[in-house]
Amino acid sequence: MTDMTHLPAKRTFLVRLSDDADPENGLYCGKVDHLQSGETKRFQSEKTLREFLTSLLLDQPRQEQSEFNIK
Secondary structure (H helix, E strand, O other), rough: OOOOOOOHHHOOEEEEEOOOOHHHOOOOOEEEEEEEOOEEEOOOOOOHHHHHHHHHHHHHHHHHHOOOOOO
């Protein structure tokens, strides 16, 4: 099991599902916000939601380097 004691703010997202969402039947639609960067994405599928989360999580080392002018 993963240690859940360290939950960094830079990995915090707010996921809002629309009234039309039906996860039990695989229907994911709504909006996701990355709280640190302010980036948002509307999604109509679980795949789009995962892609957005993954793209921001993979980009974090680059974001941190640019904050400290590390090249």
